[in-house]
Amino acid sequence: MRGLEEEFIPSTPGKFKDKTYYSVNRQFHRCFASTSTMFLWALFLIALTASYWSFQSFMDSGTRYLSSTWGSLHWEKQVRDSAQIHRVNGISVLVTGAAGFVGSHVSIALKKRGDGVVGIDNFNNYYDPSLKKARKNLLNSQNIFIVEGDINDMRMLAKLFDIVTFTHVMHLAAQAGVRYAMENPQSYVHSNIAGLVTLLEACKNANPQPAIVWASSSSVYGLNEKVPFSESDRTDQPASLYAATKKAGEEITHTYNHIYGLSITGLRFFTVYGPWGRPDMAYFSFTRNILQGKPITVYRGKNRVDLARDFTYIDDVVKGCVGSLDTAGKSTGSGGKRRGPALYRIFNLGNTSPVTVPMMVGMLEKHLKVKAKKHVLDMPGNGDVPFTHANISSARKELGYKPATDLQAGLRKFVRWYLSYYGYSQEKSVK
Numbered sequence: 001m002r003g004l005e006e007e008f009i010p011s012t013p014g015k016f017k018d019k020t021y022y023s024v025n026r027q028f029h030r031c032f033a034s035t036s037t038m039f040l041w042a043l044f045l046i047a048l049t050a051s052y053w054s055f056q057s058f059m060d061s062g063t064r065y066l067s068s069t070w071g072s073l074h075w076e077k078q079v080r081d082s083a084q085i086h087r088v089n090g091i092s093v094l095v096t097g098a099a100g101f102v103g104s105h106v107s108i109a110l111k112k113r114g115d116g117v118v119g120i121d122n123f124n125n126y127y128d129p130s131l132k133k134a135r136k137n138l139l140n141s142q143n144i145f146i147v148e149g150d151i152n153d154m155r156m157l158a159k160l161f162d163i164v165t166f167t168h169v170m171h172l173a174a175q176a177g178v179r180y181a182m183e184n185p186q187s188y189v190h191s192n193i194a195g196l197v198t199l200l201e202a203c204k205n206a207n208p209q210p211a212i213v214w215a216s217s218s219s220v221y222g223l224n225e226k227v228p229f230s231e232s233d234r235t236d237q238p239a240s241l242y243a244a245t246k247k248a249g250e251e252i253t254h255t256y257n258h259i260y261g262l263s264i265t266g267l268r269f270f271t272v273y274g275p276w277g278r279p280d281m282a283y284f285s286f287t288r289n290i291l292q293g294k295p296i297t298v299y300r301g302k303n304r305v306d307l308a309r310d311f312t313y314i315d316d317v318v319k320g321c322v323g324s325l326d327t328a329g330k331s332t333g334s335g336g337k338r339r340g341p342a343l344y345r346i347f348n349l350g351n352t353s354p355v356t357v358p359m360m361v362g363m364l365e366k367h368l369k370v371k372a373k374k375h376v377l378d379m380p381g382n383g384d385v386p387f388t389h390a391n392i393s394s395a396r397k398e399l400g401y402k403p404a405t406d407l408q409a410g411l412r413k414f415v416r417w418y419l420s421y422y423g424y425s426q427e428k429s430v431k
């Protein structure tokens with residue numbers, strides 16, 4: 001006897017003979033109504049749905065394996081290749097904020113001497129993201145891979161530590177800028193507090209744990225009036241939310257050192273400037289406005305005293321960062337517990353020779369060969385401090401830090417880069 005399905009469902013369309021069509025059709029309707037046929041149809045529909053879902057998941061995993069998004073095999077290969085160490089006793093460093101100003105410079109310096117470097121950056125639009133993309137392209141050309149992601153993404157961080165045994169983390173991702181904190185306070189909490197804690201959690205969980213070097217800020221000295229600023233001076237009078245989040249970062253990292261044995265080095269950067277710099281900073285935006293014939297606003301302190309900054313050239317800061325990584329020692333924790341004492345250090349990375357803002361403008365005018373249209377304004381209560389001045393004796397002793405570029409020479413290099421990057425004719429503007 002033939003089974004029902006063989007009887008009524010042709011294996012190949014067109015096999016039915018005309019003379020049997022009506023009787024088959026009658027039987028078909030009769031049988032379709034029968035319970036067993038219903039059951040077969042239901043089975044057929046279930047099988048169809050199941051194959052649709054497995055096809056979908058096949059397509060998803062295919063995309064995962066082939067694409068460059070995080071977690072894919074291709075992505076993992078890029079991360080591993082970038083983390084490869086090419087020198088004896090080299091280190092493998094996860095650089096956060098790698099498409100940023102200091103991050104891009106530090107990444108290149110490490111890669112050049114043969115260390116493994118993997119970057120991470122969220123490419124946010126606090127300032128022109130095309131500059132960050134240009135820095136990224138520069139890093140890619142040096143075989144440094146930058147993961148596009150946020151330090152608040154714990155899963156992604158865990159994945160990175162799963163793929164690579166990072167010996168160090170250079171944590172430079174942050175919401176920067178003193179005055180912007182009044183416009184967007186939440187962004188400081190998101191990056192400088194929540195993001196920092198997420199990163200520290202990932203480092204704490206890693207086995208072995210990396211040593212951490214991270215960017216604090218000269219702004220933690222706030223209203224401190226004792227000059228020059230030493231690391232032991234009071235830092236409990238921040239003048240801006242930015243400063244407060246950096247100060248909080250110093251306390252938070254201390255707890256991770258204390259409880260989990262993470263090696264921590266906090267670097268208080270003093271108004272870092274130079275080629276590939278940040279467009280939101282005064283020297284950068286002044287250059288743009290001067291070249292475009294637009295006015296610049298120069299703030300002035302109480303009693304008409306000029307504001308001053310201990311402007312620090314990027315190459316000097318990079319040396320301080322690399323020196324910190326090289327002397328950081330090991331983290332001692334494992335399995336979420338501290339197993340011995342680990343270093344906790346804080347260093348000023350400044351230049352030790354403050355320059356007033358009007359003097360800085362004069363240097364730019366000289367290099368650009370254009371007079372600035374200055375509007376002098378009393379400093380509004382926007383989080384600014386009147387002056388900064390670093391005592392760098394600790395960094396000199398412990399890191400061999402020795403700033404070598406004064407503001408005049410550093411701004412010349414910056415202007416040269418600016419004119420070339422933005423397509424100005426160099427002969428006309430710079431000596």
Ligand SMILES: O=C(O)[C@H]1O[C@H](OP(=O)(O)OP(=O)(O)OC[C@H]2O[C@@H](n3ccc(=O)[nH]c3=O)[C@H](O)[C@@H]2O)[C@H](O)[C@@H](O)[C@H]1O
Nearest residue numbers: 176177178217218219269270271281282297298299307384
């Ligand atoms: O050391 C730090 O930890 C910080 O350094 C930097 O902050 P600041 O020292 O404030 O630099 P920056 O904005 O270039 O203003 C310089 C001077 O120009 C004055 N200034 C500024 C703008 C303006 O329009 N006019 C003006 O006179 C202004 O009043 C000030 O006196 C980083 O941005 C910050 O992220 C952080 O890293």
